[in-house]
Amino acid sequence: xxxxxxxxxxxxxxxxxxxxxxxxxxxxxxxxxxxxxxxxxxxxxxxxxxxxxxxxxxxxxxxxxxxxxxxxxxxxxxxxxxxxxxxxxxxxxxxxxxxxxxxxxxxxxxxxxxxxxxxxxxxxxxxxxxxxxxxxxxxxxxxxxxxxxxxxxxxxxxxxxxxxxxxxxxxxxxxxxxxxxxxxxxxxxxxxxxxxxxxxxxxxxxxxxxxxxxxxxxxxxxxxxxxxxxxxxxxxxxxxxxxxxxxxxxxx
Amino acid sequence: xxxxxxxxxxxxxxxxxxxxxxxxxxxxxxxxxxxxxxxxxxxxxxxxxxxxxxxxxxxxxxxxxxxxxxxxxxxxxxxxxxxxxxxxxxxxxxxxxxxxxxxxxxxxxxxxxxxxxxxxxxxxxxxxxxxxxxxxxxxxxxxxxxxxxxxxxxxxxxxxxxxxxxxxxxxxxxxxxxxxxxxxxxxxxxxxxxxxxxxxxxxxxxxxxxxxxxxxxxxxxxxxxxxxxxxxxxxxxxxxxx
Ligand SMILES: Nc1ncnc2c1ncn2[C@@H]1O[C@H](COP(=O)(O)OP(=O)(O)OP(=O)(O)O)[C@@H](O)[C@H]1O
Ligand SMILES: [Mg+2]
Numbered sequence: 001x002x003x004x005x006x007x008x009x010x011x012x013x014x015x016x017x018x019x020x021x022x023x024x025x026x027x028x029x030x031x032x033x034x035x036x037x038x039x040x041x042x043x044x045x046x047x048x049x050x051x052x053x054x055x056x057x058x059x060x061x062x063x064x065x066x067x068x069x070x071x072x073x074x075x076x077x078x079x080x081x082x083x084x085x086x087x088x089x090x091x092x093x094x095x096x097x098x099x100x101x102x103x104x105x106x107x108x109x110x111x112x113x114x115x116x117x118x119x120x121x122x123x124x125x126x127x128x129x130x131x132x133x134x135x136x137x138x139x140x141x142x143x144x145x146x147x148x149x150x151x152x153x154x155x156x157x158x159x160x161x162x163x164x165x166x167x168x169x170x171x172x173x174x175x176x177x178x179x180x181x182x183x184x185x186x187x188x189x190x191x192x193x194x195x196x197x198x199x200x201x202x203x204x205x206x207x208x209x210x211x212x213x214x215x216x217x218x219x220x221x222x223x224x225x226x227x228x229x230x231x232x233x234x235x236x237x238x239x240x241x242x243x244x245x246x247x248x249x250x251x252x
Numbered sequence: 253x254x255x256x257x258x259x260x261x262x263x264x265x266x267x268x269x270x271x272x273x274x275x276x277x278x279x280x281x282x283x284x285x286x287x288x289x290x291x292x293x294x295x296x297x298x299x300x301x302x303x304x305x306x307x308x309x310x311x312x313x314x315x316x317x318x319x320x321x322x323x324x325x326x327x328x329x330x331x332x333x334x335x336x337x338x339x340x341x342x343x344x345x346x347x348x349x350x351x352x353x354x355x356x357x358x359x360x361x362x363x364x365x366x367x368x369x370x371x372x373x374x375x376x377x378x379x380x381x382x383x384x385x386x387x388x389x390x391x392x393x394x395x396x397x398x399x400x401x402x403x404x405x406x407x408x409x410x411x412x413x414x415x416x417x418x419x420x421x422x423x424x425x426x427x428x429x430x431x432x433x434x435x436x437x438x439x440x441x442x443x444x445x446x447x448x449x450x451x452x453x454x455x456x457x458x459x460x461x462x463x464x465x466x467x468x469x470x471x472x473x474x475x476x477x478x479x480x481x482x483x484x485x486x487x488x489x490x491x492x493x494x
Binding site: 049052054074078079080081082084085086088090091092093094095096105106109110137138139140141151154155158 | 385387388390391392393394395396397398401405406409410413486487488489
């Protein structure tokens with residue numbers, strides 16, 4: 001058995017009196033695509049943000065490449081975050097920068113690369129997501145699907161070991177979802193390791209190496225897409241899956 | 253009906269004195285315009301100082317340690333709470349004398365107006381920072397940026413753009429407040445018009461001219477900041493879909 005790239009152990013998070021995460025654990029191997037599903041408020045976003053410490057977990061430990069991450073140490077934290085790409089539901093492109101500058105800024109300001117070299121790499125990444133001709137546009141001049149693809153290029157430019165995607169298509173019109181899915185599918189085919197929260201179960205079941213069903217701060221059930229969608233053991237998983245199949249169309 | 257006649261007379265008298273008034277203004281104009289340069293230097297200096305202090309204060313008040321935030325809140329309360337004239341006297345006649353510091357009235361004017369402006373400007377910037385979506389900082393952190401880098405390269409460039417309309421306001425307030433520094437003897441517009449008016453007894457035309465110069469300076473500065481706002485606008489970005 002190969003060692004996991006990312007190892008998440010017993011992550012817990014409390015907001016006031018509310019336990020939002022109650023000990024979530026997860027091993028991710030190279031090339032895995034783990035899909036988080038579950039009802040609204042289950043804690044999917046909180047878990048993803050705990051993984052790169054945008055939200056500080058109250059308990060739990062994380063290892064990347066078998067090195068434990070000590071997030072209290074700022075240097076460790078910044079180095080770790082460079083290796084963990086994050087894609088947000090509402091894109092969060094830097095509004096005052098062009099697509100090219102959005103992709104370049106991490107390389108220049110965090111990795112300390114030269115502007116020219118970083119610019120070349122940024123063009124490559126934008127080309128990869130099919131946006132080379134839009135590289136001089138500002139976020140406000142791009143469609144939602146284009147914005148999300150820029151944000152994927154921005155994350156890829158940092159050469160991440162793992163990508164976290166938090167409902168990358170749920171703010172998009174149906175006709176724009178496909179273009180973002182195509183980019184993610186491409187990433188998966190090229191061996192990118194990913195953890196993604198989504199409600200798009202058709203897409204999820206065609207790509208996922210494992211589906212994790214979350215509810216109420218816990219990962220209740222996990223397994224192959226076939227197991228979770230067709231032979232779930234937990235009644236809550238079955239109920240959720242049949243509801244979401246109705247909403248988001250056929251699995252396949 | 254009855255009081256129309258004296259009113260008419262007054263009006264006629266004023267007309268009669270018109271040439272005299274015009275001459276008084278023309279005579280004093282170069283002297284007053286020199287004063288407007290002094291005024292502008294004081295205002296621009298104070299705005300600059302207010303910016304240099306106000307921007308870090310705003311950042312500290314939004315992102316800083318609770319103790320720092322408390323301290324900044326007190327700072328803002330202090331500098332916004334004391335009347336300008338009290339402050340000028342306190343600093344110039346009080347502090348400078350007590351500590352035996354030799355500063356010109358002109359320098360004191362810039363420092364005092366700048367300190368007060370820093371309190372106001374910090375609140376302009378703070379409002380702009382708070383109006384940015386939380387996701388901007390999150391995305392910057394997710395790339396591995398330290399908070400210092402995220403604030404310098406992502407937050408402030410956007411917040412400062414949003415602050416330009418507030419600045420325009422701050423400029424026109426500073427411009428008018430600068431007239432108070434006449435009390436220290438700074439040779440700005442107000443001091444000079446007062447000086448000429450008391451010597452020539454041409455009060456009306458001289459204060460009128462001073463008022464007009466202030467109006468022109470307000471107009472020019474506001475216009476300039478409007479152009480800056482236009483130039484700094486992010487393409488495609490229109491907050492109200494206009
Ligand atoms: N900053 C916060 N303060 C207090 N409560 C929070 C905060 N962030 C999230 N929560 C709560 O934590 C719970 C989990 O939220 P989270 O956003 O992780 O759910 P989710 O599974 O991503 O839901 P969705 O599918 O709607 O995105 C919710 O009950 C939410 O109200
Ligand atoms: Mg969520």
